[in-house]
Each structure stands twice: as structure tokens, then as C-alpha cells.
Amino acid sequence: xxxxxxxxxxxxxxxxxxxxxxxxxxxxxxxxxxxxxxxxxxxxxxxxxxxxxxxxxxxxxxxxxxxxxxxxxxxxxxxxxxxxxxxxxxxxxxxxxxxxxxxxxxxxxxxxxxxxxxxxxxxxxxxxxxxxxxxxxxxxxxxxxxxxxxxxxxxxxxxxxxxxxxxxxxxxxxxxxxxxxxxxxxxxxxxxxxxxxxxxxxxxxxxxxxxxxxxxxxxxxxxxxxxxxxxxxxxxxxxxxxxxxxxxxxxxxxxxxxxxxxxxxxxxxxxxxxxxxxxxxxxxxxxxxxxxx
Amino acid sequence: xxxxxxxxxxxxxxxxxxxxxxxxxxxxxxxxxxxxxxxxxxxxxxxxxxxxxxxxxxxxxxxxxxxxxxxxxxxxxxxxxxxxxxxxxxxxxxxxxxxxxxxxxxxxxxxxxxxxxxxxxxxxxxxxxxxxxxxxxxxxxxxxxxxxxxxxxxxxxxxxxxxxxxxxxxxxxxxxxxxxxxxxxxxxxxxxxxxxxxxxxxxxxxxxxxxxxxxxxxxxxxxxxxxxxxxxxxxxxxxxxxxxxxxxxxxxxxxxxxxxxxxxxxxxxxxxxxxxxxxxxxxxxxxxxxxxxxxxxxxxxxxxxxxxxxxxxxxxxxxxxxxxxxxxxxxxxxxxxxxxxxxxxxxxxxxxxxxxxxxxxxxxxxxxxxxxxxxxxxxxxxxxxxxxxxxxxxxxxxxxxxxxxxxxxxxxxxxxxxxxxxxxxx
Numbered sequence: 001x002x003x004x005x006x007x008x009x010x011x012x013x014x015x016x017x018x019x020x021x022x023x024x025x026x027x028x029x030x031x032x033x034x035x036x037x038x039x040x041x042x043x044x045x046x047x048x049x050x051x052x053x054x055x056x057x058x059x060x061x062x063x064x065x066x067x068x069x070x071x072x073x074x075x076x077x078x079x080x081x082x083x084x085x086x087x088x089x090x091x092x093x094x095x096x097x098x099x100x101x102x103x104x105x106x107x108x109x110x111x112x113x114x115x116x117x118x119x120x121x122x123x124x125x126x127x128x129x130x131x132x133x134x135x136x137x138x139x140x141x142x143x144x145x146x147x148x149x150x151x152x153x154x155x156x157x158x159x160x161x162x163x164x165x166x167x168x169x170x171x172x173x174x175x176x177x178x179x180x181x182x183x184x185x186x187x188x189x190x191x192x193x194x195x196x197x198x199x200x201x202x203x204x205x206x207x208x209x210x211x212x213x214x215x216x217x218x219x220x221x222x223x224x225x226x227x228x229x230x231x232x233x234x235x236x237x238x239x240x241x242x243x244x245x246x247x248x249x250x251x252x253x254x255x256x257x258x259x260x261x262x263x264x265x266x267x268x269x270x271x272x273x274x275x276x277x278x279x280x281x282x283x284x285x286x287x288x289x290x291x292x293x
Numbered sequence: 294x295x296x297x298x299x300x301x302x303x304x305x306x307x308x309x310x311x312x313x314x315x316x317x318x319x320x321x322x323x324x325x326x327x328x329x330x331x332x333x334x335x336x337x338x339x340x341x342x343x344x345x346x347x348x349x350x351x352x353x354x355x356x357x358x359x360x361x362x363x364x365x366x367x368x369x370x371x372x373x374x375x376x377x378x379x380x381x382x383x384x385x386x387x388x389x390x391x392x393x394x395x396x397x398x399x400x401x402x403x404x405x406x407x408x409x410x411x412x413x414x415x416x417x418x419x420x421x422x423x424x425x426x427x428x429x430x431x432x433x434x435x436x437x438x439x440x441x442x443x444x445x446x447x448x449x450x451x452x453x454x455x456x457x458x459x460x461x462x463x464x465x466x467x468x469x470x471x472x473x474x475x476x477x478x479x480x481x482x483x484x485x486x487x488x489x490x491x492x493x494x495x496x497x498x499x500x501x502x503x504x505x506x507x508x509x510x511x512x513x514x515x516x517x518x519x520x521x522x523x524x525x526x527x528x529x530x531x532x533x534x535x536x537x538x539x540x541x542x543x544x545x546x547x548x549x550x551x552x553x554x555x556x557x558x559x560x561x562x563x564x565x566x567x568x569x570x571x572x573x574x575x576x577x578x579x580x581x582x583x584x585x586x587x588x589x590x591x592x593x594x595x596x597x598x599x600x601x602x603x604x605x606x607x608x609x610x611x612x613x614x615x616x617x618x619x620x621x622x623x624x625x626x627x628x629x630x631x632x633x634x635x636x637x638x639x640x641x642x643x644x645x646x647x648x649x650x651x652x653x654x655x656x657x658x659x660x661x662x663x664x665x666x667x668x669x670x671x672x673x674x675x676x677x678x679x680x681x682x683x684x685x686x687x688x689x690x691x692x693x694x695x696x697x698x699x700x701x702x703x704x705x706x707x708x709x710x711x712x713x714x715x716x717x718x719x
Contacts, residue, residue: 042395042706043377056711070715077718130561137565157495160567161551240558243551244501245544247718255503255717258370259710260377260395 029273036266045262053267074247075275081163081238082231082279085170089227090220092171093178097219098212100179101186102194114183117176125173129240132169136160161243169241170231177230178223185219186212221287225280232276249275335617336361340376341387342369344576345464345602349672350630358624360617376401380607385618387464389602391504391700393440396605397449397460403608404446404458409619412626413459415643420463420601421455425694434508434526434701437463437601447608461603462622463642465634468597468692471509472563472573476587485509485595486516488570489543498562498571499540501552503713505700508598509572510536512697516595526701530708537712541719552717556580563588575638578685579677590685596697597686603642635659636672640689662688 039048061069068076096117104110120128135141136159143155158164189212197207213220235250244251249272256265339346339362351362365383367375373392375382380401388396396402407413418424423438432439440460442452451460473482478493488497488509500506511525511532520535522528528536543549550568553559560580562568573590581588604622606615624630631641632650636659641647648656654666662684669678678684686692703709 041398042702043399059711070711070718074714074718130557133561133565133567137567139566239554243498243549244554244717245549245552247714251717252714255710255714259503259706260374261707261710264707 032266032269035263036270038263038266040261040263042260053264054271056264057267057271070247071252071271074249074252077246078232078238078248081166081170082228084167085174085231086224086227088167088171089175089178090224092175093182093223094216094220096175096179097182097186097216098208100183101189114179117179120172120176125236126240128173129169129237132165132241133160136165136168161241161245163242163246165241166238166246169237170234173237174227174230177226178220181222181226182216182219185216189215217287218289221283221289224283228279228283229276232279233272334359334361335613336363337384337614337617337621338363338365338382339385339387340365340367340372340383341602342367342372345387347633347672350625350633353629354621354624357629358617358620360621362621376605376607381609383607384610384614385621386605386607387602388461388605389600389700390437390440390461391435391600391702393451393460394435394702397440397443397451400447400449401608402460402605403610404443404448404456404460405462405604405606405622406446406619407457407459409623410459410462410626411623412643412646415626415645416463417466417640417642417644419640419693420466420603420642425690428694430694431596431599431697432699433522433524433697434699436526436699437461437466437603461605462626463601463603464625465639465641466599466601467575467639468599468686468696469572469574470593470597470686471591472559472571472578472581473589473591474563474566474569474587475589477566477569482570482591483594484516485512485593488513488572489517489539489548491546491548493548493570495547495550496567496569497548498551498553498559498568499549500559500572501554501717503710504702504706505598506552506572507533507536507709507713508698508700510540512593512595512598514539516593525698527703528705528709530705533705533709533712537716540716544716544719579638583677592686592692592695596695597692598698598700599693599696600700633672636670638684640693644689658684660689662686662691 035045036053037049037051039046039050039052058071059069061072100110100113104113123131133140137143138155138157138160140160142159143152146152146156193211193215194207197211202210233250235248235254238246238248239251249268253265253268253272256262256268337360339351341364343366346364346366351364354360354362369389372386372388373395376386376388376392376396377399386402418426419430420437421441423430423432423436440451442454442456443458443460444450444452444456446458448458452458471482471485471488487493488499499509507528508525511520511522511528514520514536515522515525517539519539520532522532551558551562553562553571556574556577559571559573559577562571563573563577563581564584564586575590578588578590604618604625606618610618626643626646628643628646628650631643631647634641635647635651636655638659644660648660651659655669657663658665658669658678664683665678665680668676668680669682671677686695
């Protein structure tokens with residue numbers, strides 16, 4: 001009897017969360033999937049089972065190769081931001097976490113500094129985005145400084161509403177997602193391992209590469225999943241910082257929802273989900289998170 | 294679908310004062326007046342964008358009619374979405390005429406009984422007939438008079454002749470054009486074609502709401518002589534292709550600094566000098582000017598793109614709430630609200646009653662295009678224009694008379710949205 005109870009205990013404990021996931025995640029997802037095969041007019045959606053929405057999503061995509069169709073071009077652009085932001089946040093996140101864990105001695109200082117990295121979250125996304133304009137705009141602080149120092153004679157336009165601006169803001173927002181899991185992994189590293197590496201004559205770089213990086217792999221993988229999924233689905237930063245001139249999968253979906261074209265928006269959402277899942281799957285193939293947690 | 298969060302800057306700041314005073318008036322109204330409705334006061338859930346709502350109007354309505362107005366504030370697109378997906382979540386809606394081709398077939402709105410609307414014969418002819426002083430104005434797109442009447446109360450088709458069932462009773466309407474920074478452009482701007490003039494390379498913007506952006510783009514294409522449209526508000530696939538092609542070419546050449554979707558973005562772009570010429574809405578121009586930055590809502594020789602919105606009733610409304618809705622609509626048309634809207638730079642549905650509620654110098658400035666005799670104040674008392682200024686575009690007759698097309702829902706809407714996404718990705 002007692003054994004029976006304890007065998008079921010973990011399931012009961014997991015049940016509330018599972019229920020929440022079921023109602024607010026799995027169910028809506030299933031509905032989205034079903035609706036993606038429906039047909040629509042300007043004012044109604046009709047149950048059906050047609051692949052039209054997917055055909056429209058990939059309209060002329062294969063016929064027009066090697067020219068890229070809208071969907072491919074959108075995803076290529078999003079993937080490019082994804083890769084770039086991932087690389088930069090990884091280097092930044094790793095460096096900052098390393099500094100916090102191995103260079104800071106005092107625990108209090110470490111906590112204070114770690115909290116400082118969350119500053120970008122103190123303001124809303126929109127405020128954060130709008131505040132870039134006086135900094136990077138044509139008449140912004142950076143341009144005034146550059147012109148004042150005589151480095152340029154005309155304001156530099158590519159600072160704002162450009163791929164540069166999008167990358168900058170995405171890095172700004174997402175670095176903390178990388179810092180926290182890596183920090184967590186690094187804190188668990190047994191210091192004696194590093195001493196051992198040092199004692200056996202490893203250079204600091206060798207220690208980082210052969211000891212710390214492998215032992216931080218879980219944190220890196222979790223951080224990467226955070227960053228990649230957020231960037232793939234982002235359309236607010238891309239929209240605001242790119243001056244809405246840069247396409248993103250999320251924006252395409254939003255435009256279609258606004259035009260009441262729910263089924264095709266659903267189809268695009270499913271495509272986006274599939275792409276993100278593939279990326280996550282590849283990352284999980286590289287690092288077995290569960291084994292190393 | 295243009296008035297997305299239009300109220301944002303101006304309204305929020307302008308109305309603070311009046312909201313407080315209105316609050317007081319509201320309180321006295323409850324206690325001091327004998328309630329018009331002896332029993333429980335009726336509450337109407339009023340669905341619309343922020344543009345069409347103001348605490349002062351709600352307070353005045355309460356004072357006069359005893360009806361509680363509970364605003365449900367959403368964006369323009371969400372007004373449409375709500376009517377279609379949650380028709381029971383409101384008692385009165387203020388929606389754009391342009392969305393009617395999608396709303397009426399859904400069957401979620403019912404025709405408004407013309408006999409119960411006292412001033413129905415006084416409604417502006419711009420709305421009911423598409424004419425001013427007997428003269429026809431541009432009616433491309435979903436012009437209100439084309440979708441004004443229903444065949445029957447619960448009909449799903451529009452009537453070609455006036456009937457006793459009205460789709461929406463007009464609340465506000467206006468004529469939109471390009472906004473410019475005269476201080477940075479330093480020469481007269483007279484045509485929509487200037488939006489794509491290479492002189493303004495990297496300093497132009499268009500709005501990224503497909504249904505409206507495409508209309509502005511069509512005005513530009515037509516002005517440049519690139520495309521001849523049958524009806525800009527109802528393009529053929531070929532016309533859409535050509536229109537988008539011009540936009541893509543301009544985008545690739547670096548013509549646009551940015552695209553915008555909400556009111557505040559357009560204000561920021563213009564005020565910061567990131568753009569000098571762009572699609573714009575009238576209160577956004579006022580908001581830029583209130584910062585002390587010169588900005589003109591530039592009249593252009595090809596004319597304006599107009600929009601209009603009005604009250605609709607959900608099909609399920611009945612009993613006391615239905616009576617209250619009619620009472621509220623009648624009060625709304627009786628002048629006080631109309632004057633309030635006129636002072637914001639919009640136009641009221643019944644001009645005569647609005648005029649009675651405005652000072653002669655106000656009427657002369659807003660409606661007759663005459664230089665302001667005194668400083669012009671907004672509905673809450675905030676300074677809008679100094680004495681001596683003339684309203685951009687002039688009088689009501691000149692502005693509304695020069696309308697070229699109306700916001701619309703096209704038959705090829707799905708295709709248009711697809712092409713618009715292509716433009717954004719290009």
C-alpha cells in the first residue's frame with residue numbers, strides 16, 4: 001500500500017503544472033494546428049481540411065529558386081539575426097559569468113553585480129525601444145558626439161532603423177538569458193578541478209577551454225535555447241529597431257491576424273514552431289542537458 | 294482602419310484636466326439631479342478605439358441622460374475582431390465604415406432604426422450621400438454612403454437606396470494627407486508623388502497598416518503617373534502588383550527611413566527629424582506642433598484619403614439597454630459631443646447642432662478655414678493654435694470636398710496582405 005502511494009506521488013506533484021501546460025499550451029497549440037487547415041473569408045473561418053494555407057505560405061518558393069521567395073527571405077533574415085545574436089550573447093554571457101564566478105571573491109558583490117545585469121528588464125520593452133532613438137537617431141547623442149569630435153561630417157544613418165540596430169537591441173535584451181544559466185553551471189564547478197589544472201601546468205586559456213567550457217555546457221545549451229527561441233519569435237524589437245523595414249516571421253503572422261486571416265496565420269505559426277523545434281533538437285543532440293544537469 | 298491609438302499623446306495629456314473636472318461634474322450629476330431613469334441606472338459597454346472615447350463625453354452623457362458609459366478601449370483592428378468573434382462583449386460599438394464589408398456579412402450587427410434617430414435628416418451629406426452642398430465628392434474605396442443602409446434590419450447586404458435601416462450612425466470623420474516638416478524641406482510640397490522623390494531619400498515614411506498603407510501608396514503611384522486605377526479602394530490583382538512593385542523599388546533604393554504602425558511612432562519620427570515627409574494623421578501633426586516643432590498637414594493637389602466611423606448595435610441588444618443605446622446616440626448627435634470632436638480637429642456628424650455648441654470664432658477657425666481671431670484651445674482648454682493661424686487645408690468644404698478616396702476593405706484583401714508582406718521582406 002505504502003509503496004503504491006509513493007510510486008504515484010511524483011505524478012500527483014507534477015499534475016498541477018501538467019494541467020496548466022495542457023490547458024494553456026497543448027490545447028491552444030492543437031487548436032492552432034487544426035485551424036491551419038481551415039479556410040477563411042474576411043469575416044469567418046470555416047472548418048475544412050485543406051493544405052491551401054501552407055501552399056500560400058510557400059507561394060512560388062520552389063518554382064522561383066534560386067531567387068528567394070518572401071517566406072524564405074524572411075526566415076533567412078531571422079536566422080541571420082539569430083546566429084549573430086547567439087554568438088555575441090554567448091561570448092558576452094560567458095565572459096560576464098566567468099568574471100562573476102571566478103574573479104569576484106565576495107559573495108555579496110557577486111549578487112549585487114548579478115542583479116545589475118537584469119537592469120534592462122526594469123523598463124518595459126516599448127520604453128526600452130523608444131529610448132534608443134535619442135541615442136542612435138540622426139540627431140541623437142552618438143551622432144552629435146561623432147560630429148562634435150570631427151570623426152564624421154554628416155550624421156551616420158545606419159545606427160538606427162538598420163540590421164545593426166536590431167542586433168544591438170536583441171543583444172541588449174537577451175544577454176541576461178545567457179548569463180544566468182551559465183553562471184549557474186559555473187557556480188557548481190568544483191574549484192579543486194581548476195587548481196588541479198593549474199597545478200598540472202595548464203595555461204589559463206587551456207583551463208578555460210578544457211575544464212570550464214565543458215563543465216558549463218549545460219548552462220550554455222540552456223542559455224542558447226532561450227536566446228534562439230526568443231529571437232526567432234521576436235517581431236517587436238525587429239519592427240521598432242528595424243524601422244519595420246526588416247521582415248520577421250512573427251510580424252508576418254501578426255499582419256495576417258490583424259487582417260482576420262486566422263487560418264493562414266496559424267499555418268505560419270506552425271511553420272515557425274517547426275523551425276524552432278528543429279533548431280532546439282539539433283542543440284539537444286549536441287548537449288544532453290538531462291545527463292549533465 | 295486608420296485611427297489606431299490615435300488619441301495617444303494629445304488626448305492623454307490634453308484630457309487629464311478635463312477628466313478631473315468631468316469627474317466632479319459627474320459626481321454632482323449623480324446626487325444633484327433627479328435621475329432621468331428612476332430605476333437602476335443603465336450601463337452601456339461602449340467598444341471603440343481611444344480616439345473616439347473621452348471621459349468628458351462620458352461624464353456629460355451621464356449628466357444629461359443618466360446613462361453610464363463604460364468604455365472598452367481596443368485598437369482599430371481589434372474593434373473589428375471583437376465584433377466578429379465576441380459580439381456579446383459590448384452594447385454599443387464605434388467602428389469604421391471601412392470594416393463594414395467584413396462586419397455586415399457576419400450578421401453580428403443589426404440595422405439601426407432610422408425612425409428612432411431624431412436628427413437622422415440632419416446627418417452630414419458627406420456621409421449619407423457622398424456630397425457637399427449638392428456636389429459629389431470622391432467615392433473610391435468604402436465610401437460611407439455606399440454602405441450606409443441595409444436591405445432589412447438583420448440583412449447581410451447593403452441597400453443601394455436609402456432605407457430605414459442604417460448600418461452605422463456617424464460619430465467622426467476626417468480627411469488624411471501627408472505630414473511634412475516645412476522647416477527641413479524649405480519648399481512647397483504639392484503632390485503625393487513627393488513621398489517617393491529621391492530628394493527625400495532616407496527621410497520618408499509610410500504607415501505599415503496594409504489596408505491604409507496601400508491606399509497612400511496608390512495615391513503616390515497615381516500622382517507619379519505610374520498606375521491608372523479603376524478604384525483605388527478596390528484594386529485588381531494587377532493593380533496591387535504594380536503598386537507594390539513601386540514601393541519595393543523605392544525601398545531598395547533606400548527611400549524610406551522607417552515604417553510606422555502607431556500614432557506615437559509617427560510623432561517620434563517626425564519630431565526627431567528622422568523623417569521629413571510621411572503618411573500621417575491629423576492629431577499626430579498637432580502633437581508634433583505642441584512640442585514647438587513646425588509640422589504641416591499638407592493639402593495636396595490629388596486630394597485626401599478620408600475615413601469615417603460610427604455607432605453600430607450588436608444584434609443581441611434588446612430591452613432597456615437598446616432604448617438606452619438609442620437615447621445615447623440621440624444625445625451624441627445633439628451638439629455637445631459634436632462640438633467637442635470638432636475642437637479636436639475631427640468633424641461631427643450633425644454640423645448644425647455642433648455649431649450651436651461652439652463659439653463663433655472657433656467655428657470660423659475649424660470649419661470655415663478663417664484665420665483664428667483668438668487663441669484656439671482644445672476641448673480641455675489647452676492651447677492648440679495661436680491667434681492668426683489658419684487650419685491646414687482650410688475649411689470643411691475645401692477639405693472634405695477634395696477627398697479622393699476612402700479607407701476600404703478590398704475584395705482582393707487576402708492577396709493584398711500577402712503582397713504587403715512581400716514588400717516588408719524585400
